Amino acid sequence: xxxxxxxxxxxxxxxxxxxxxxxxxxxxxxxxxxxxxxxxxxxxxxxxxxxxxxxxxxxxxxxxxxxxxxxxxxxxxxxxxxxxxxxxxxxxxxxxxxxxxxxxxxxxxxxxxxxxxxxxxxxxxxxxxxxxxxxxxxxxxxxxxxxxxxxxxxxxxxxx
Amino acid sequence: xxxxxxxxxxxxxxxxxxxxxxxxxxxxxxxxxxxxxxxxxxxxxxxxxxxxxxxxxxxxxxxxxxxxxxxxxxxxxxxxxxxxxxxxxxxxxxxxxxxxxxxxxxxxxxxxxxxxxxxxxxxxxxxxxxxxxxxxxxxxxxxxxxxxxxxxxxxxxxxx
Amino acid sequence: xxxxxxxxxxxxxxxxxxxxxxxxxxxxxxxxxxxxxxxxxxxxxxxxxxxxxxxxxxxxxxxxxxxxxxxxxxxxxxxxxxxxxxxxxxxxxxxxxxxxxxxxxxxxxxxxxxxxxxxxxxxxxxxxxxxxxxxxxxxxxxxxxxxxxxxxxxxxxxxx
Amino acid sequence: xxxxxxxxxxxxxxxxxxxxxxxxxxxxxxxxxxxxxxxxxxxxxxxxxxxxxxxxxxxxxxxxxxxxxxxxxxxxxxxxxxxxxxxxxxxxxxxxxxxxxxxxxxxxxxxxxxxxxxxxxxxxxxxxxxxxxxxxxxxxxxxxxxxxxxxxxxxxxxxx
Amino acid sequence: xxxxxxxxxxxxxxxxxxxxxxxxxxxxxxxxxxxxxxxxxxxxxxxxxxxxxxxxxxxxxxxxxxxxxxxxxxxxxxxxxxxxxxxxxxxxxxxxxxxxxxxxxxxxxxxxxxxxxxxxxxxxxxxxxxxxxxxxxxxxxxxxxxxxxxxxxxxxxxxx
Amino acid sequence: xxxxxxxxxxxxxxxxxxxxxxxxxxxxxxxxxxxxxxxxxxxxxxxxxxxxxxxxxxxxxxxxxxxxxxxxxxxxxxxxxxxxxxxxxxxxxxxxxxxxxxxxxxxxxxxxxxxxxxxxxxxxxxxxxxxxxxxxxxxxxxxxxxxxxxxxxxxxxxxx
Numbered sequence: 007x008x009x010x011x012x013x014x015x016x017x018x019x020x021x022x023x024x025x026x027x028x029x030x031x032x033x034x035x036x037x038x039x040x041x042x043x044x045x046x047x048x049x050x051x052x053x054x055x056x057x058x059x060x061x062x063x064x065x066x067x068x069x070x071x072x073x074x075x076x077x078x079x080x081x082x083x084x085x086x087x088x089x090x091x092x093x094x095x096x097x098x099x100x101x102x103x104x105x106x107x108x109x110x111x112x113x114x115x116x117x118x119x120x121x122x123x124x125x126x127x128x129x130x131x132x133x134x135x136x137x138x139x140x141x142x143x144x145x146x147x148x149x150x151x152x153x154x155x156x157x158x159x160x161x162x163x164x165x166x
Numbered sequence: 167x168x169x170x171x172x173x174x175x176x177x178x179x180x181x182x183x184x185x186x187x188x189x190x191x192x193x194x195x196x197x198x199x200x201x202x203x204x205x206x207x208x209x210x211x212x213x214x215x216x217x218x219x220x221x222x223x224x225x226x227x228x229x230x231x232x233x234x235x236x237x238x239x240x241x242x243x244x245x246x247x248x249x250x251x252x253x254x255x256x257x258x259x260x261x262x263x264x265x266x267x268x269x270x271x272x273x274x275x276x277x278x279x280x281x282x283x284x285x286x287x288x289x290x291x292x293x294x295x296x297x298x299x300x301x302x303x304x305x306x307x308x309x310x311x312x313x314x315x316x317x318x319x320x321x322x323x324x325x326x
Numbered sequence: 327x328x329x330x331x332x333x334x335x336x337x338x339x340x341x342x343x344x345x346x347x348x349x350x351x352x353x354x355x356x357x358x359x360x361x362x363x364x365x366x367x368x369x370x371x372x373x374x375x376x377x378x379x380x381x382x383x384x385x386x387x388x389x390x391x392x393x394x395x396x397x398x399x400x401x402x403x404x405x406x407x408x409x410x411x412x413x414x415x416x417x418x419x420x421x422x423x424x425x426x427x428x429x430x431x432x433x434x435x436x437x438x439x440x441x442x443x444x445x446x447x448x449x450x451x452x453x454x455x456x457x458x459x460x461x462x463x464x465x466x467x468x469x470x471x472x473x474x475x476x477x478x479x480x481x482x483x484x485x486x
Numbered sequence: 487x488x489x490x491x492x493x494x495x496x497x498x499x500x501x502x503x504x505x506x507x508x509x510x511x512x513x514x515x516x517x518x519x520x521x522x523x524x525x526x527x528x529x530x531x532x533x534x535x536x537x538x539x540x541x542x543x544x545x546x547x548x549x550x551x552x553x554x555x556x557x558x559x560x561x562x563x564x565x566x567x568x569x570x571x572x573x574x575x576x577x578x579x580x581x582x583x584x585x586x587x588x589x590x591x592x593x594x595x596x597x598x599x600x601x602x603x604x605x606x607x608x609x610x611x612x613x614x615x616x617x618x619x620x621x622x623x624x625x626x627x628x629x630x631x632x633x634x635x636x637x638x639x640x641x642x643x644x645x646x
Numbered sequence: 647x648x649x650x651x652x653x654x655x656x657x658x659x660x661x662x663x664x665x666x667x668x669x670x671x672x673x674x675x676x677x678x679x680x681x682x683x684x685x686x687x688x689x690x691x692x693x694x695x696x697x698x699x700x701x702x703x704x705x706x707x708x709x710x711x712x713x714x715x716x717x718x719x720x721x722x723x724x725x726x727x728x729x730x731x732x733x734x735x736x737x738x739x740x741x742x743x744x745x746x747x748x749x750x751x752x753x754x755x756x757x758x759x760x761x762x763x764x765x766x767x768x769x770x771x772x773x774x775x776x777x778x779x780x781x782x783x784x785x786x787x788x789x790x791x792x793x794x795x796x797x798x799x800x801x802x803x804x805x806x
Numbered sequence: 807x808x809x810x811x812x813x814x815x816x817x818x819x820x821x822x823x824x825x826x827x828x829x830x831x832x833x834x835x836x837x838x839x840x841x842x843x844x845x846x847x848x849x850x851x852x853x854x855x856x857x858x859x860x861x862x863x864x865x866x867x868x869x870x871x872x873x874x875x876x877x878x879x880x881x882x883x884x885x886x887x888x889x890x891x892x893x894x895x896x897x898x899x900x901x902x903x904x905x906x907x908x909x910x911x912x913x914x915x916x917x918x919x920x921x922x923x924x925x926x927x928x929x930x931x932x933x934x935x936x937x938x939x940x941x942x943x944x945x946x947x948x949x950x951x952x953x954x955x956x957x958x959x960x961x962x963x964x965x966x
Contacts (some may be wrong), residue, residue, distance in 0.1 A: 012698065014678075014679070033533075035765055036763070038654075038735065039654070039736070039765070039767065051623070063488065082629075083628045083630070084625075084630075084631045085627075087630070087631065092208075094430050095678065096679070101269075101768065102747075102749065103268045103272070103424075103748050104264075104268065104423075104584075104744035104748055105265060105268045105585060105744075106545060107587045107741065107744050107747040108583045109585075109742055111583075111617065111770055112583070112617040112622065112739075113615075113622070114616075114624050115617035115770070115773050116617050116618070116626075116636075118772075119635055119636075120619075120631065120632070120635075121342055123677070125675055125679070125769065126769070126770060127679065127767060127768070127769065127782075128753050128764065128767070128768035128769070129766070129767065129768070130740065130751055130755070130766060132758075132803050133456055133457060133755050134452050134454045135270075136275070136453055136455050136456070137271065137272040137273075137274075137276050137279075137453060138276070139272060142272065142273070142276050144274075145244075146244065146280075149242075149243045149244045149247075150243070150244075151244045151246070151247065151280065152280070155279055155280075156276075156279075156567075166640045174358075174359070175943050180428070195445055198334075198415065198445070199334070199359065199416070199445070207455070208596075209941060215405070215406050218587075225389070225479070237957050255358065257589075261427065261431075261448065263588045263591075263592070264424035264425075264427050264428055264588065264904055265418070265424075265585060265589075266589045267421065267424050268424055269428040271421075271450055274450050276454050277453075285355055285358070285449065287359065287446065287447060287448070287449065288421065288448035288449070288450075288452060289447065290431055290434050290435070290445070290446060292438075293935075293936055294934045295596035295933075296592075296595070296933055296936070297591065297592040297596050297599075297933060299506045299592060299594070302592065304591070304595050305465070305564075306564065306596075306600075309562075309563045309564040309567070310563070310564075311566070311567065311600065312600070315599055315600075316596075316599075335907075340729075402949075402950045402951040403950065404945075404950075404951045406951070407949070407951065422750065423748045423751075423752070424744075424904075425745060425748045425749075425870035425905060428903045428904065428905045430902070430903075431903075432936075432937040432939060432942065433937075433942070434938070435938075436937050436938070436942050436946075436956075437955075439955055440946075440951065440952070440955075454757070455753075457751065457752040457753075457755035457756050457759075458756070458846065459752060462752065462753070462756050465726065466756075466760075468726075469722075469723045469727075470723070471724045471726070471760065472760070475759055475760075476756075476759075494838075494839070511702060515925055515937055518814075518837065518895065518925070518931055519814070519896070519925070519927065569885050572685055576839070581907065581911075581928065583744075583906050584743075584744055584904035584905075584908055585944065587907040591901075595930070595933050598932075605835055605838070605839070605858050605929065606929070606930060607839065607927060607928070607929065608901065608927070608928035608929070608930075609926070609927065609928070610911055610914050610915070610926060610928070612918075613773050613915050614773050614774045616776070617772055617773060650895070742909075743908045743912070744907060744908065745909075746903075756866075772809045774914075776915070777911065777912040777913075777914075777915035777916050777919075778916070779912060782912065782913070782916050785884075785915075786884065786920075789882075789883045789884040789887070790883070791886070791887065791920065795919055795951045797917075
């Protein structure tokens with residue numbers, strides 16, 4: 007059995023408002039690389055989200071109910087501090103477009119400077135999911151459109 | 167005479183707050199390609215614009231008063247639904263920069279997934295108009311600058 | 327019947343070395359917009375391609391054997407001159423990535439300056455085909471890989 | 487002695503909320519190029535910043551207390567008008583990423599159109615400072631993180 | 647002891663002509679994530695490199711002489727086939743700029759389509775090494791400049 | 807009179823094959839910023855250009871025959887070494903697109919690392935000249951097209 011402190015733990019941070027098939031794709035593809043992936047919903051006291059944090063958390067838990075390596079959590083404060091608390095040495099991020107990339111690079115480099123022991127690891131979103139973003143999905147739901155193709159089944163069924 | 171259902175109708179959606187010479191350029195260049203171009207002002211109940219929607223609509227109508235192929239309309243809800251209602255098979259978009267492009271691609275691909283029969287068609291903004299955006303024009307007007315070069319004549323005269 | 331001079335003719339220029347499913351996708355989606363789409367293979371005396379021009383032409387013809395609106399041709403010289411000769415008022419281009427976009431914009435703006443009457447029209451490559459490029463496909467074939475997913479059926483069968 | 491009207495004066499505009507080591511780097515590197523660099527804090531009546539404008543101004547003044555060529559000022563209204571008032575023929579801007587570039591280009595071209603006599607001059611942020619942005623620094627401070635590496639010493643000491 | 651077939655093996659492919667401090671940085675940071683990293687020099691019969699392949703290989707071996715998890719190899723043919731032969735489930739890539747990203751994404755998506763079991767994993771080059779590329783380093787060496795800052799020590803000493 | 811060693815000398819390096827209206831625009835706009843601008847044609851023994859270096863030099867000299875602050879020169883070797891020889895503390899570069907930017911940033915950062923005393927200064931190409939590149943101009947000339955709009959008058963008249 008592996009020693010706990012040797013475990014490869016990755017944090018997958020985001021607002022997940024809501025968690026999409028794009029996010030799901032990244033988590034599933036990262037599972038072979040890590041011993042544990044913690045999906046960490048950032049809670050920002052200033053900015054209320056579209057869906058309540060408790061619901062977001064429950065929906066993601068339902069989506070990964072059969073994946074023992076996935077944990078879902080809510081955090082506030084700096085992501086890099088949260089990594090330390092969780093003994094996580096990896097930050098998992100999905101890359102979709104080159105604008106994404108520029109933004110992610112800035113965040114990753116600042117994090118690296120604050121704690122050089124945490125490494126950002128990037129996977130690519132599958133091509134057919136590249137366009138899916140929480141912002142556009144919220145827009146579809148707000149206007150009564152059908153977001154079936156863009157949400158994990160467990161989430162789509164509960165959002166209604 | 168062409169059958170109505172065979173007409174090539176394009177929707178040119180936007181907030182047009184205000185409609186600029188860049189928008190005008192795209193519409194004029196698209197006219198030969200379509201039988202009708204509907205300039206569709208998206209109305210968002212949450213977000214009040216800088217100029218009132220009624221004014222924006224009237225200004226655009228004045229700009230194209232001599233163009234029988236141009237219609238101006240206000241809509242709310244999903245753009246893709248609006249296309250269906252109008253029997254429009256094309257979404258017309260102007261491309262200025264590569265950031266524009268990334269954003270437009272995401273929107274176009276989501277639309278395509280929701281209704282594969284609607285095709286997004288892109289024209290390039292003329293080089294000398296590339297920098298003109300509604301955001302910057304609003305900023306100029308707000309600070310009392312002269313936006314003459316950036317607005318269609320019919321709009322510039324009425325904004326004062 | 328439409329007057330010949332009123333026909334909407336689009337040129338789809340490229341080296342098509344080889345023509346991929348990405349190119350096919352753009353042509354098929356452009357068909358409703360134009361009366362004729364001429365796939366024009368640019369012949370460059372300086373640079374010999376990977377596949378012979380005659381083969382490239384024949385393969386594309388086979389691909390669109392049932393599409394009366396599609397023509398395949400070989401040309402040399404400036405694309406904009408070729409448009410004039412063919413009485414084509416539109417240049418059709420597919421956009422895949424934002425690097426594509428920057429390059430295409432430069433070409434389109436230079437063309438526009440040389441002949442303002444020719445308009446460049448852009449369609450988006452389908453998400454799942456975004457990564458397919460002739461360069462990568464050539465690389466796969468050169469190394470004996472299987473390019474089945476990246477070539478139109480009529481071409482894949484003949485390349486072997 | 488140089489005639490006043492011949493002086494090369496550059497405006498370095500921004501919200502500087504707060505002024506970072508990235509901004510400091512640009513100003514220091516620009517000093518040899520100009521006779522005077524005015525760091526101009528844009529005051530926007532609509533949008534309250536994170537730090538008070540007076541504090542921002544005082545912090546920057548402390549940072550450049552030994553640089554006679556640097557002035558710090560607060561302005562409202564259009565940047566291009568402010569340049570005229572200050573008899574400044576140059577707008578100094580730092581470039582970090584290609585997204586920065588697209589945005590800066592739009593602003594610079596609009597400014598150029600409104601006053602062709604003002605030239606935008608760009609310097610590159612040093613590689614190790616590329617990721618530093620006021621937005622991320624505010625985020626660190628808000629969450630109680632240590633922003634020491636990202637702020638000029640004179641500012642870091644006073645923010646606490 | 648881990649079962650061989652369970653080992654996490656990553657291929658780090660490239661021409662490494664020459665291997666730079668940027669490449670070294672990526673390999674070192676990837677070591678904790680994988681059980682083995684194979685630095686695989688692509689040999690292209692058509693295109694002779696600047697440095698001989700044997701030298702490139704030996705230099706990289708010297709650089710990682712104390713790292714038992716690093717292997718250096720030369721391969722020809724498709725990278726994805728090479729992964730299969732080596733039983734490697736991961737392709738390791740460094741990301742420097744957003745142009746890099748677009749190119750890497752195309753390659754990764756084509757690879758994924760040819761063998762869905764191989765996952766591309768991206769790490770970011772450290773900010774101060776972002777500008778270092780083999781092309782520019784070759785240019786410096788060709789013109790007799792000093793490339794000390796851009797090459798691993800073991801390579802710099804031997805190139806002379 | 808200014809001391810020679812205090813002079814602000816900028817090098818504007820390139821292959822200028824040929825020098826376009828875009829290059830001319832950058833030089834003219836840089837003149838007020840520097841005491842001397844040296845247009846430096848890089849001579850690469852490996853790669854023969856389209857036009858002979860002597861002609862390129864003479865054409866540029868003719869273009870700036872009335873500008874005493876402009877010098878034209880040919881150099882080989884590293885640009886940064888050439889700057890030292892000329893006692894130039896500035897490298898002048900034009901920025902057209904965001905791809906330009908990424909490339910220019912890499913070059914500038916490598917130069918900075920090799921000689922921190924040389925500063926890269928960027929000006930923006932005018933919007934209507936953004937698309938003009940030597941590559942496209944060569945292509946037009948090679949195919950017998952009319953490049954009048956893209957070349958300085960003194961060059962256009964002599965190329966024929």
